[in-house]
Amino acid sequence: MPPYDPSAYPPFAVTVDLVVLTVRRHALCTLIVKRGEPPFQGRWALPGGFVREGEDLGAAAARELIEETGLRAHDPGDPPPVPGNGAHLEQLATYGAPDRDPRMRVVSVAHLALAPDLPAPRAGGDANSARWATVGELLGEDGPVGGEGATGGGTEGEGGPGGGAEPLAFDHAQILADGVERARSKIEYSSLATAFCPPEFTVGELRRVYEAVWGVALDPRNFHRKVTGTPGFLVPAGGTTTRQGGRPAQLFRAGGATLLNPPMLRPEV
Amino acid sequence: MPPYDPSAYPPFAVTVDLVVLTVRRHALCTLIVKRGEPPFQGRWALPGGFVREGEDLGAAAARELIEETGLRAHDPGDPPPVPGNGAHLEQLATYGAPDRDPRMRVVSVAHLALAPDLPAPRAGGDANSARWATVGELLGEDGPVGGEGATGGGTEGEGGPGGGAEPLAFDHAQILADGVERARSKIEYSSLATAFCPPEFTVGELRRVYEAVWGVALDPRNFHRKVTGTPGFLVPAGGTTTRQGGRPAQLFRAGGATLLNPPMLRPEV
DNA sequence: CGTGTTTATCGTCAGGGAGACGACTATGAT
DNA sequence: ATCATAGTCGTCTCCCTGACGATAAACACG
Numbered sequence: 001m002p003p004y005d006p007s008a009y010p011p012f013a014v015t016v017d018l019v020v021l022t023v024r025r026h027a028l029c030t031l032i033v034k035r036g037e038p039p040f041q042g043r044w045a046l047p048g049g050f051v052r053e054g055e056d057l058g059a060a061a062a063r064e065l066i067e068e069t070g071l072r073a074h075d076p077g078d079p080p081p082v083p084g085n086g087a088h089l090e091q092l093a094t095y096g097a098p099d100r101d102p103r104m105r106v107v108s109v110a111h112l113a114l115a116p117d118l119p120a121p122r123a124g125g126d127a128n129s130a131r132w133a134t135v136g137e138l139l140g141e142d143g144p145v146g147g148e149g150a151t152g153g154g155t156e157g158e159g160g161p162g163g164g165a166e167p168l169a170f171d172h173a174q175i176l177a178d179g180v181e182r183a184r185s186k187i188e189y190s191s192l193a194t195a196f197c198p199p200e201f202t203v204g205e206l207r208r209v210y211e212a213v214w215g216v217a218l219d220p221r222n223f224h225r226k227v228t229g230t231p232g233f234l235v236p237a238g239g240t241t242t243r244q245g246g247r248p249a250q251l252f253r254a255g256g257a258t259l260l261n262p263p264m265l266r267p268e269v
Numbered sequence: 270m271p272p273y274d275p276s277a278y279p280p281f282a283v284t285v286d287l288v289v290l291t292v293r294r295h296a297l298c299t300l301i302v303k304r305g306e307p308p309f310q311g312r313w314a315l316p317g318g319f320v321r322e323g324e325d326l327g328a329a330a331a332r333e334l335i336e337e338t339g340l341r342a343h344d345p346g347d348p349p350p351v352p353g354n355g356a357h358l359e360q361l362a363t364y365g366a367p368d369r370d371p372r373m374r375v376v377s378v379a380h381l382a383l384a385p386d387l388p389a390p391r392a393g394g395d396a397n398s399a400r401w402a403t404v405g406e407l408l409g410e411d412g413p414v415g416g417e418g419a420t421g422g423g424t425e426g427e428g429g430p431g432g433g434a435e436p437l438a439f440d441h442a443q444i445l446a447d448g449v450e451r452a453r454s455k456i457e458y459s460s461l462a463t464a465f466c467p468p469e470f471t472v473g474e475l476r477r478v479y480e481a482v483w484g485v486a487l488d489p490r491n492f493h494r495k496v497t498g499t500p501g502f503l504v505p506a507g508g509t510t511t512r513q514g515g516r517p518a519q520l521f522r523a524g525g526a527t528l529l530n531p532p533m534l535r536p537e538v
Numbered sequence: 539c540g541t542g543t544t545t546a547t548c549g550t551c552a553g554g555g556a557g558a559c560g561a562c563t564a565t566g567a568t
Numbered sequence: 569a570t571c572a573t574a575g576t577c578g579t580c581t582c583c584c585t586g587a588c589g590a591t592a593a594a595c596a597c598g
Contacts, residue, residue, distance in 0.1 A: 010322040011280040014365065014376050053279040053374070057365040094363040094378050096283070096326040105322065107283050107376065109363050204574065222557065224576065229555095246574025247564040261537070262555070268530070473545070491586065493547065515545025516593040531584070 012096075013106045016061045017048035017172065019092060019179030020069060020113040022132065023196045023212045028183075029132040030176060031068060032168065036129065039102050040169035044133070046176065048108065061089060061111035068130065071115050087115040088195035092179050100171050112179045114195035135180050137165055139173065141215070184213055189263035191233050194254035200237045202249035203227055216267050226264065232257025281365075282375045285330045286317035286441065288361060288448030289338060289382040291401065292465045292481045297452075298401040299445060300337060301437065305398065308371050309438030313402070315445065317377065330358060330380035337399065340384050356384040357464035361448050369440050381448045383464035404449050406434055408442065410484070453482055458532035460502050463523035469506045471518035472496055485536050495533065501526025 020031040032044040047068040051060040062073040065087060073089035089111055096107035135141065167173050187193040187210065194201070196209045207223045227233055232255040240248040289300040301313040316337040320329040331342040334356060342358035358380055365376035404410065436442055456462040456479065463470070465478045476492045496502055501524040509517040 009282045009319060009373075012283045012320075012376075013278050014281045014283070050278060051281075051365070054367045056367060057363065057376070091362055093360055094326065096320070096378065098323045098325060104278075107281075107326070107378070109365065109376070202575085219557075219559085220575075221559080221577080225578095226556080228576095242565060242574090244574065245566065246572085247576080249575055265556075267557095471546085488586070488588085489546075490548080490588080495585085497547095511545090511594060513545065514595065515543085516547080516595095518546055534585075536586095 010105065013104055014051045014057075015048050015106055015108045016051060016057060016064055017046045017095075017108045017110045017175055018061060018064055018068065018113055019046060019110060019176055020065065020071075020087070020115060021135075021179065021183055021196075021213075022115045022117055023209050024117055024132055026208060026212050028135045028180070028212050028215075030135055030138065030179075032131060032133050032138070033068070034129040035169055043166065043169040045169035046110075046172045047130070051109075057109050058089070058091065058111075061091075061109075061113075065089060065111075065113055069115065069118060071113070071118070073113065087113045088192060089113045092175070092182060095171055095175060097171065108175075110175045110179065112182055114183060114192060116196055116198050133165070135176070136215075138168060139177055139180070184266070187213060187264065188266055189260055191254060191258055191260060197254075200239075200241075200251045200253055202241060202244065202251060203234075204244055204249055206234075206252075210264070214266055218267070230257070230260055231255075233260060279374065282373055283320045283326075284317050284375055284377045285320060285326060285333055286315045286364075286377045286379045286444055287330060287333055287337065287382055288315060288379060288445055289334065289340075289356070289384060290404075290448065290452055290465075290482075291384045291386055292478050293386055293401055295477060295481050297404045297449070297481050297484075299404055299407065299449075301400060301402050301407070302337070303398040304438055312435065312438040314438035315379075315441045316399070320378075326378050327358070327360065327380075330360075330378075330382075334358060334380075334382055338384065338387060340382070340387070342382065356382045357461060358382045361444070361451060364440055364444060366440065377444075379444045379448065381451055383452060383461060385465055385467050402434070404445070405484075407437060408446055408449070453535070456482060456533065457535055458529055460523060460527055460529060466523075469508075469510075469520045469522055471510060471513065471520060472503075473513055473518055475503075475521075479533070483535055487536070499526070499529055500524075502529060 018031070022029050022031075031047060033047045035041055035043050035045050047064060049060070049064050049067075051057060055063075065071050065073050069087070071087040074086045092110040092112040094107060094109045098105060100106065100108075168176065183192075193206060193209050193213070196213070197205055203224050204220065206227060207218055207220060210223070211218055234252040235255045237251040237253045239251045241251055242248040287300070291298050291300075300316060302316045304310055304312050304314050316333060318329070318333050318336075320326060324332075334340050334342050338356070340356040343355045361379040361381040363376060363378045367374060369375065369377075437445065452461075462475060462478050462482070465482070466474055472493050473489065475496060476487055476489060479492070480487055503521040504524045506520040506522045508520045510520055511517040
């Protein structure tokens with residue numbers, strides 16, 4: 001290696017971008033914000049921002065998450081003290097193609113956040129510049145889960161009605177795709193799907209999370225056997241609820257186990 | 270978000286660090302280089318260097334890999350045209366703690382490379398400033414595989430004889446640990462273990478790779494049944510070899526499958 | 539040249555987990 | 569009362585895995 005040369009330290013800007021996933025109305029959704037300035041002004045993008053001096057990467061991601069959603073992140077290591085409105089946050093990957101930002105050389109450390117369903121997004125006070133979009137809408141994955149699927153309801157807000165919407169700014173479509181794939185694969189072998197649920201939830205609610213993230217229908221009986229039979233996955237919370245209609249369901253809380261062995265199997269094809 | 274402020278773009282240096290793993294003498298080994306200048310002068314570290322202007326992150330990692338080992342990286346996407354001396358290379362994670370480099374703010378995008386056994390390391394022409402070290406030696410994992418284990422042989426070179434050696438520079442011990450864990454988990458559900466093997470290899474050689482990476486002993490009969498029974502994992506290469514002694518073994522080549530379903534199960538406990 | 543050693547490869551058998559699906563329970567809606 | 573909806577328990581079969589016996593084909597010795 002030649003001796004160090006000052007010209008060997010080209011300056012970079014470092015940002016964090018967030019793939020914030022949640023499950024809303026049986027569909028996997030992600031938070032997007034409307035860009036207020038060039039480049040890509042007026043286009044939708046993943047939330048994010050510059051890493052500050054003296055700020056750790058994970059801290060920058062957690063700060064952005066709070067700014068955009070109010071969610072407090074908890075580290076993957078320690079179990080969430082109050083799983084209430086905390087989100088799982090982990091590093092996803094880093095994107096640094098030389099031309100990914102026309103202004104300057106920017107390296108973005110993307111993070112993945114999994115959050116329970118939230119009332120409404122807030123974008124630093126600006127209301128309609130942030131929204132939840134279904135992943136299928138952004139990535140062109142057309143394939144509803146079962147009957148009505150993701151395009152149901154009626155208050156779909158803006159965006160294209162049927163087909164794919166305008167693509168995300170920068171390389172954010174790729175980042176989103178990577179984040180979704182990470183989430184889809186990680187709920188297979190970890191208990192991370194509970195991060196999409198409120199502090200107390202039923203087996204059916206957890207199953208609907210899996211169905212929304214994977215985009216498949218699961219057998220309620222086999223799912224129930226699997227999750228209740230995996231030690232440490234779920235612990236009974238005591239009560240029951242009937243908020244889904246039908247027979248009251250037992251309430252559970254996320255157990256201490258983080259790795260599922262054997263894993264949940266995503267149905268093939 | 271407040272309007273953009275030039276002070277919000279603190280300058281960073283961006284580097285790539287490499288966790289190059291291989292299997293040598295039944296032990297999982299990684300490439301380390303001796304630092305020639307401060308900080309951590311004289312200490313061992315992972316190979317790496319600064320990302321150049323206009324250079325992609327993956328390209329920088331591939332360039333460093335060639336500089337340090339002569340190995341050409343092939344992307345995970347396309348199958349290696351000639352699996353000869355090509356290495357698997359993928360992004361691992363990014364490390365950017367504010368104080369990880371005392372000189373300046375440095376964000377390092379670590380990459381993981383898996384390579385077949387190589388004759389000898391070369392460090393940009395400097396011979397004895399690079400070496401293969403066993404992962405157990407660097408991370409303090411003491412637990413030989415079966416009989417003699419990793420500390421066998423005699424030409425162990427420099428470094429501490431028995432116990433743990435001097436810790437790696439910077440946060441490279443953490444990076445190495447993360448890379449090893451990635452490799453250990455990824456050979457479970459992918460055919461990546463073949464990246465440790467020469468272009469043609471036997472089932473026994475592949476089994477010894479698994480044993481070295483996981484640090485366990487596997488049943489040869491069940492392993493043989495598993496890998497030969499998984500479609501697309503191995504394709505017969507035609508010949509046989511006896512380079513391991515004993516009955517001649519059939520030669521195989523890595524098949525097209527990249528994901529193993531069901532996965533190879535790492536024995537617990 | 540036989541014997542032991544080493545490695546490869548084929549078979550067998552029992553146990554566990556998962557998919558498919560039947561049956562029953564408990565609530566609200568009509 | 570009846571139906572629709574959801575939850576929960578059981579059963580059955582198939583496949584995979586782990587444990588392990590047995591055979592095959594090379595080499596190293598005497």
